[in-house]
Amino acid sequence: MAAIIRIKTKTPAPYPITAISVATHDTKTFRFALPENATLDMLPGDHLYVHTSINGKAVKRPYTPSSLPGTVGYFDLTIKRYETGVVSKYVHEQQVGDTVLMSGPNPGGHWVDGMAKKVGFVAGGTGITTMIAIIRWILTKRLDVELFLIFANKTEADIIFREEWDRDAREHPNFHCYHVLEHPPAGWTMGVGRVTGDLLRQRLPPPGPDTIVFLCGPPPMVEVLEGTLKDLGYPEEAVILP
Numbered sequence: 178m179a180a181i182i183r184i185k186t187k188t189p190a191p192y193p194i195t196a197i198s199v200a201t202h203d204t205k206t207f208r209f210a211l212p213e214n215a216t217l218d219m220l221p222g223d224h225l226y227v228h229t230s231i232n233g234k235a236v237k238r239p240y241t242p243s244s245l246p247g248t249v250g251y252f253d254l255t256i257k258r259y260e261t262g263v264v265s266k267y268v269h270e271q272q273v274g275d276t277v278l279m280s281g282p283n284p285g286g287h288w289v290d291g292m293a294k295k296v297g298f299v300a301g302g303t304g305i306t307t308m309i310a311i312i313r314w315i316l317t318k319r320l321d322v323e324l325f326l327i328f329a330n331k332t333e334a335d336i337i338f339r340e341e342w343d344r345d346a347r348e349h350p351n352f353h354c355y356h357v358l359e360h361p362p363a364g365w366t367m368g369v370g371r372v373t374g375d376l377l378r379q380r381l382p383p384p385g386p387d388t389i390v391f392l393c394g395p396p397p398m399v400e401v402l403e404g405t406l407k408d409l410g411y412p413e414e415a416v417i418l419p
């Protein structure tokens with residue numbers, strides 16, 4: 178069997194799209210081909226940069242593979258399209274067979290096995306994309322870690338990978354998931370409105386030597402919740418941003 182090559186590039190390299198699947202009304206998962214004996218050299222939560230040029234100006238944005246690190250032959254990016262977004266709109270215009278320039282992976286707020294026994298995830302909307310590979314990794318490897326996801330969205334239709342989180346909650350007793358919606362449907366039984374300090378206290382593991390919290394979402398949400406987590410007693414080094 179050929180040895181596995183671990184890919185990491187400083188300069189942008191072209192990756193062909195081999196499949197595109199719909200995650201929500203504005204979010205798709207793009208599958209990119211790697212050589213058949215290659216994997217990305219990354220930890221769960223690390224990101225690549227997508228490079229393009231818009232009106233002659235070079236632009237790049239970070240994206241976190243949602244596929245499991247160690248996957249050989251391909252990787253996935255799950256990307257939300259912003260109507261006024263430069264790079265997200267560019268990627269959504271691509272079709273199977275087109276190539277996208279990317280550099281990396283680069284280290285971000287990633288997971289390292291053994292770093293904690295209790296892990297909170299506070300995600301707002303597309304912020305979940307930075308956490309998908311981490312959650313999948315911990316559950317797939319059956320690590321002795323308890324996971325607590327708080328996932329805030331505007332509406333139920335905005336919840337990325339809803340079925341996966343529901344299935345994980347059913348199949349993995351160590352995975353706890355709580356959705357919060359700004360505009361809930363009739364009969365909604367989980368959280369309503371914004372993520373508050375009270376909600377964090379109820380739904381996250383309390384601060385402790387074996388506890389960390391991943392936080393990612395729209396900048397105003399992250400700014401507020403960083404302060405709230407600090408007030409609740411989580412040390413700065415226990416709160417991990419992408």
Ligand SMILES: Cc1cc2nc3c(=O)[nH]c(=O)nc-3n(C[C@H](O)[C@H](O)[C@H](O)COP(=O)(O)OP(=O)(O)OC[C@H]3O[C@@H](n4cnc5c(N)ncnc54)[C@H](O)[C@@H]3O)c2cc1C
Nearest residue numbers: 238239240241255256257259261262263264265306395419
């Ligand atoms: C480490 C890291 C990893 C990331 N991984 C992913 C990923 O896997 N998938 C993914 O979809 N995104 C991810 N992002 C966000 C991504 O990098 C871009 O910021 C996003 O795609 C918007 O870029 P754009 O060029 O389309 O929009 P821009 O041209 O930069 O912004 C245009 C407008 O879009 C809106 N907008 C842009 N970003 C946000 C936001 N985060 N929240 C609310 N409104 C916003 C705003 O109205 C903004 O004015 C990640 C970000 C970081 C820092």
